[in-house]
Amino acid sequence: MLRQEYSRPDPKRRNVADYRKKQFADPTYKETEYHHRLNFYATPPTADITLEQFEQWAIDRLRILAELEACSFRNKSQAETASHMEPLLKKYLLLEPNSSSSSKLLEERQKDHYSHFILRLAFASTEDLRRRFSRVETMLFRLRLADEGPSEKNAFIQSVNLDCDQVTEDERNKYRAELAAVTGLKKGAEEETWIKVDWERVPDLVESRRVFVKAGKAYVPSKEQASMAIAEFTKRLDRALELTARALPRLDEDDRLTPILDHLSKNFVTPDASYASSSPSVPGADISARNIDTLSTHFPLCMQNLHRTLRRDAHLKHFGRLQYTLFLKGIGLNLEECLIFWRSAFHKITDDTFNKEYRYNVRHTYGDVGGDANRRGGGYSPYSCQKILMEHPPGPGEAHGCPYRHFSLENLTALLQGVGITDRSVLHGVKEDKESQKFHMACNRVFEHIHKNEIKKAKDEGVMTSAQLETIVHPNEYFKRSYLLRNLSRDG
The missing domain is CATH 3.30.200 (Phosphorylase Kinase; domain 1)
Structure with missing residues (x-):
């Protein structure tokens, strides 16, 4: 019995002795081959990428998915969606077919592969995010499948x-x-x-x-x-998302990835967007302190509310002043004019009080004073819709935030009617958007109602492309587009 026991091979010794076989085994990490433009994303990618690539690739894909979701909310047909998405896909998530002579096929497909899995991690945490991610990824797959050539489409379907x-x-x-x-x-x-x-x-x-x-x-x-392939894509993705959700707790140990993934998942409320405030947003416009009242007709509801509250009370609390100052900075109001605007708006206080309590904060926002990094960067950037929605919800007596999210339905309806939105179908649509937490869609619904004639003219005359009329996700972009469309109408 003893001899028999000791004659059993030691698993550890066997592994060591087997080194010659191990050196010829397939490596765990190897470069993925992409035989087709389309992908069922069955195998996670394993090659190394930088944190910058990790985040940027995910943000680019998020832009595409958010715009696809917006097309769905607007009940666009498959053909209308394909036409609208074509320039955006070329810009953010280009995928050339095998027949293309492009030298970047591998690079494009790698970005597509990685960005899918990164967002899969970001959106696996809750059932709602998983459902939305699966829905828009299926829309993207359907769009690409319809665009694929017959021979490549059949070859892909046979391969899966x-x-x-x-x-x-x-x-x-x-x-x-x-x-x-x-x-x-x-x-x-x-x-x-x-x-x-x-x-x-x-x-x-x-x-x-x-x-x-x-x-x-x-x-x-x-x-x-093709319909079978689409149904199978959705089925496999839903199953994979469930498995990803179970694995998520193990990611908490990586303090580099968790903040990025958290940021991406929050951005699915509305995609984040940077805004280049260094260039004039509307060339030729009179962006001055004396003209803000006139320009305010082009402001989104969040900024109109701040402006109306400021004119009524001759005051705004801290976060309201910060949100509004950054917006004014973003439309092209320079520091000197901004100081004039705030001083005249706060007409109930003395010069001494304004200089002591408010002047420095405005200068700091523009990067005129403060730390070296703040000054080199030109101050802070205007808030995107995502930032307004997610950070610093307003308390009693505060006017900042997003009215579509932070107002009661009764107060929101009163505010909309106060700025001239009386159409019952629009108000009902806003109500439904608010209830389903599609706050940026409510804002876009109002914009499209106000500018419906100008938008039709811009499309008919080819003055603005579908990409230039994509879903607005930044208050400053709202202002810029409103101003340009209204002036287009005057030019006509």
Whole structure:
């Protein structure tokens, strides 16, 4: 018995002795090969990338997903969505086909692969985020699949193993009439290649009568197999997101990734957007202290509320002053004019009080005083919608924040009516947007109602492209677009 016990191989010693086999084993980390432009994202990427790439690639994909979601909210058709998204995909998430002679195919596909998995990590934490991520990723996959050439599309579909049975020649002959009825061709059974699957896997095809169903099996022609690929994409992604959610607690140990992922998930409320305040937002406009009242008709509701409160009370509390000052800075109001504006607005206090309590803060916001980093960077950047939504919710007596999020429905409706929005369908749409927490969509709904004639003219005359009219996610972009559209109307 003793001899038998000691004769068992030691697992640790066996591993050491097996080093010659190990050196020829496949490496755990290896460069991914991308045989197709499309991807089911079944295998996580393993190559090294920088933290800058990690964040930027994810932000670029988030822009695309957020705009796709906006197209869905606006009930755009598949064709309208494809047309709207084309310039944005070229800018942020370009994917050339295999037939392209581009030297950047690997780089493009790597970015697509990594950005999907990064956002999968960011949006796996809650059921709502997982559902939204799956929905918009499926929209992106459907868009790309529709744009794919026939040969590349078929090659990809064959590569993903849809777990189906080929329909035999005997079956085609047996159900010749039924298969021909599905395709609308007299020789449909002969000219198509067919597969059969459980009908539950293709409910959309069954509902629209684009397949033949027999004994619980759906007979799917080759031209409809794209729908199967889309359904399978969604199914696999939903399952993968559940697994990712379980693995998330282990990521808490990495203090480099957690803040980035947290930032990205918050941005799904509305995508973040930087705003270049260094260049004039509207060349030729009179951006001066005396003209702010006139310009305020182009402000988004958050800034109109701040402006109206300031004119009523001759005062704003700290976060209101900061949010509004940064916005004014972003539209092109220089420091000297901004100081004049605030001094005249705070007309109930003395010069001495203004200079002691408020003047320094305005100068600090512009980077005129303060630390070296603040001064070199030109002060602080104007707040995006995302930042306004997520940071410093307003308390009693404060006027900052986003009215679509922070106001009661009654107060929001009163504010909208106060700035001239009386259309019942718009007010009802805003109510629904607010209830479903699509705050930036409510703001865009109001913008599109106010500027509907100018937007139509800009599109009809080709003055502004779909990309230039994409969803607004920054108050300063709201102002710039409003001003340009109104002046376009005057020019006409």
